Amino acid sequence: MTNTGVTNTGVTDTGVTNIGVIGTGVIGAEHIRRLTTAVPGARITSVTDVDLDRARAVADSLAPGASVPATGAELIESPEVDAVVVTSWGSTHRDYVLGCIAAGKPVFCEKPLASSSTDCITILEAEVAAGRRYVQVGFMRRYDPAYLALRAAVHGGSLGAPLLMHAAHRNPALPAHFTGDMVVTDSAVHEFDLIRWMFADEIAAITAYTPRRNSRAKDGFPDPLVLVLELANGVLVDVEVLANARYGYDIRGEVVCEDGVAALSESAGVVVRSAGTVALGVPTDWPERFAAAFDIEFRSWLASVAGGEEPTGPDAWDGYAAAACIDAALVSLHDGGRVPVTLVDRPSLYRP
Amino acid sequence: MTNTGVTNTGVTDTGVTNIGVIGTGVIGAEHIRRLTTAVPGARITSVTDVDLDRARAVADSLAPGASVPATGAELIESPEVDAVVVTSWGSTHRDYVLGCIAAGKPVFCEKPLASSSTDCITILEAEVAAGRRYVQVGFMRRYDPAYLALRAAVHGGSLGAPLLMHAAHRNPALPAHFTGDMVVTDSAVHEFDLIRWMFADEIAAITAYTPRRNSRAKDGFPDPLVLVLELANGVLVDVEVLANARYGYDIRGEVVCEDGVAALSESAGVVVRSAGTVALGVPTDWPERFAAAFDIEFRSWLASVAGGEEPTGPDAWDGYAAAACIDAALVSLHDGGRVPVTLVDRPSLYRP
């Protein structure tokens, strides 16, 4: 199926969208479970993976009856599939996303949109050529109730103009395969998007600092990493990224405005007094911390798909801008100094 | 349709349960919206109300295509309906619930289960005669993530045996039609069920205190009301009920155990520093405070219905026990003193 110019509404007669999922690893399986048990209006009709046995096993246990085509390209073309979720390895994203655009099918692509900012530009060009946005990128933080409340407070009018922000992104520990650069490409990237969304502005320059190294990190591994981000409008953001925070998964954000300050608060529902302390629990990892965000993200995406509308969430431009920030942050991390973020002109297809 | 002894699994071939809703007032409409947009696996196929025009309007806007039978009894019998949600006025609950039991259909009944403990006993007898539990009562607090975390902390083993609890139920204001007794029957009733569930024990006696009256309350209106509840196992609970708390809708609970204390914490996602304070928001009313609880409650109920299983939530016995607590609390409120809660023997059909 090629893009006929006709917008596929992505919805069956019965009000249910048929979804194909490419990539059935941890996050793919998690998304399938979410789409089948926590979010109304979706049916998983097809799944595939570079490991077809894993795809079949996931289909059997989580989406009985789903087909298992041999490749992602086949899945995209399948008439059983109205919209696509891409959760495969990052290096494969570009081609799957381009395939969905070509097929005129909405695609939800986990971050990164592509492995490089150049590849992201290729995707922008494909959407511009198609005259329509098909892509939503999986920056789920935009749907987190706490971040939404923070953004509402910042722009609610009572705190005045925002001036600066402090952010921290603390992972309890990182998988063994994590390279130093992945602290930027996999962790800090969420902050890049979040900050662009929070302030509705682009990041103009990045300076990386590597404080005293955590003794758990290998030589040269940037843990902690502190990034100073300068936005085009002058807002300054310092971002702390911890690869080995040990104590839990902790995401913090505080925005300083002219008349007041708003910050994410603790999220635990219970406070316990015991053994000399009054204590709240900290989330153990991101699936716990962002459970509600993922639910709402998919509800929002499915609503746009079901309505035959362009996605209202983070789009290909957002994916591209995050990639450009990654480029600048890595240059600063490796070579030092303040590095400008360079962006191509924004096509009018994308919201200002 | 009468109860054939065959368990209706309450699910269509396509994995979707056909739901009929009796009562399309505020909470009925809210539940329909929830069942159609936030919870997967439900289809609203039929709605009715004592005001049929309202039922038709709600059907048109929230459940297009749903039938609108002339009475609840008709709806219960309809082959389009696999399971029933009862959100009509409390005085009508008994007959609808009995109708569902007779029809062998699962029924989710908003509290109260019935207008009196005697009527509740009639329902118990009907289920015992049917040999199966069909009824789930809408005590949604059992599904609130914070209350679940509190219960987990209390029974987690690290705090020791629970000894006492402080609870507060603060309404910002009450509707004009609220009578003094409704502070017990509509507000405190939630605490009765919550406390029974929290401690897996029955309430044995109740003493009502009416402190200095809020100047916003009418003469004789029990605002505030403080109830001291004594559980069979000796746990003591003081419950504060405010009809006119003004500042927000605030539900608090703190359980004192031998080695520590666990309490509900603040639920706001954002903390704001402005105008001399550091502040968290308080929910404005119960639909905001218990939004997640309602979602999870319906997911849980639908799962039991879809699986053809008896409900795992609060059942008819829980509805009856709450009614018996209401009886005792009202006697204490009107006549003073400590009033024992009397219960019939618990049929073996109900979980110990």
Next chain:
Amino acid sequence: MTNTGVTNTGVTDTGVTNIGVIGTGVIGAEHIRRLTTAVPGARITSVTDVDLDRARAVADSLAPGASVPATGAELIESPEVDAVVVTSWGSTHRDYVLGCIAAGKPVFCEKPLASSSTDCITILEAEVAAGRRYVQVGFMRRYDPAYLALRAAVHGGSLGAPLLMHAAHRNPALPAHFTGDMVVTDSAVHEFDLIRWMFADEIAAITAYTPRRNSRAKDGFPDPLVLVLELANGVLVDVEVLANARYGYDIRGEVVCEDGVAALSESAGVVVRSAGTVALGVPTDWPERFAAAFDIEFRSWLASVAGGEEPTGPDAWDGYAAAACIDAALVSLHDGGRVPVTLVDRPSLYRP
């Protein structure tokens, strides 16, 4: 020296008050340390104790040069002593206080003012006969910055009339010699005074509840103890007293008013994120929790003594009213039910 009717200003020419201390146990030594190192304007010139060796040791280490008279009566009469601090066993308080009144010397008496309400009345009569108040009772909570802030919030005008209060008094553990009655006479007594002060009203009736007993407490030991206090103006207070809270020393208070609620907050200066929690420390015991209160209490008392004025802190009437509450609470604890608090008429010498 007998009361000549001339008010002793209690201050030397050099602006320093000469203090005698009767009772050099733990709290006596603590007070001497405080008066010599943390509060300006006092000199400890004389100390004594039923155990004269202990008195001499304390004098040597904390108040070098202080005399050690053989009895409290001698100390009171000593021209070296301008004002007296009584920290001996409670049963000796009455006579020392009466001695100070007779000598016309200001006396700071640790609670209890006397062992019984009858003895307290004798003290009231002595002050009335002398036509002047000489006595301040050591209810230090009235000087705690947090309680002062709570009282200011309650009466600040923005929260409306107070309606009820929740209080908790949690000791980490109690000394082996503690009897069940001492939970009332030594722990709850602080709440009696605090509540009278907070609401500027008398306690009219008390009901004691003994929930499920802490397994660390002996048979019949009231741990926990819950007291429901009814004030003359209708304000209701529930007081939880824990003898074995284990986790720390924790004093809590929350006042519910018509337009809002004010409560003591956590007092730790540091919040620590570690091992899955965000935690604040809880005080280990009362000397830590009320360190600032004791400082301010003595500064205030010394200021009144130095100025030759009657004390502005809790006076003999307050000591008497607390004793009357103890009487009622013990009757309810032993015999059950709601017990009125009976008071003699308040002499005009005491502030209304």
Next chain:
Amino acid sequence: MTNTGVTNTGVTDTGVTNIGVIGTGVIGAEHIRRLTTAVPGARITSVTDVDLDRARAVADSLAPGASVPATGAELIESPEVDAVVVTSWGSTHRDYVLGCIAAGKPVFCEKPLASSSTDCITILEAEVAAGRRYVQVGFMRRYDPAYLALRAAVHGGSLGAPLLMHAAHRNPALPAHFTGDMVVTDSAVHEFDLIRWMFADEIAAITAYTPRRNSRAKDGFPDPLVLVLELANGVLVDVEVLANARYGYDIRGEVVCEDGVAALSESAGVVVRSAGTVALGVPTDWPERFAAAFDIEFRSWLASVAGGEEPTGPDAWDGYAAAACIDAALVSLHDGGRVPVTLVDRPSLYRP
């Protein structure tokens, strides 16, 4: 009186230290009040000021009987003065401090120690020549109970090595005479000392950032100012300084360690629920926030003076190091970029 090499113990026979105060402006008067009413062991025997009428008025109201010499030099030489408090304008500090060293008298000097790092070096040289430390600098934060608790948590062993810190210094508003540089010399200077003390290490480099300007600030006024401090041991600190925070005086600090994070918590004693929020108060300004710190600072200083010992608080080296940080921060603020902090070798007189 010149330095005879004999250490003046700074204490009279009666255990009271005679203090002279140079500078009777707002902070001088505040210190006199504190030394006479809140801290034992001090007598103000002499005060002076560039405005002698003001000095006389302050003496009359706060230190009756104190002499009012015509100059600070005279006050320092006076036999009535055992120890000196310098609270005059910063530009006069150097000469008064040098005078005290020459006279062999302990001196408590409000920050700054001197107007330039060069002048500070002159003071270091004078103390080295005298072979004794006489100077304590008024960095009161080291005595703040919350900062002390934070430092104890960081070095307590359970959190692992410190890696980085976030600090914020928010003034509600600044006096009209404040220049942009004073944001560094008067506000950020407190952070410089605090951070050196917190980590027992020197600051090696400073980078200044000026985010989007607060619209209340004049053109070119650095509000906000963000400073990134790199310590010799690799610890990185970001410091936010707000000149016009509006909402209150707020001092925040959070130290990230290998195994956990410790931070200053809220300091209010009362939490108020009203008008839709749960709120804690924020201090209105520094005298309120640091009241306890000032008390403890003077108690500590007086103890060292009374004991004839060198001060244990921040000394001339600390004053010098802070001045060197000011130098670097101002260069970065004006010229941009990362500026190293250069220090002379530390004389062995000063603690490592």
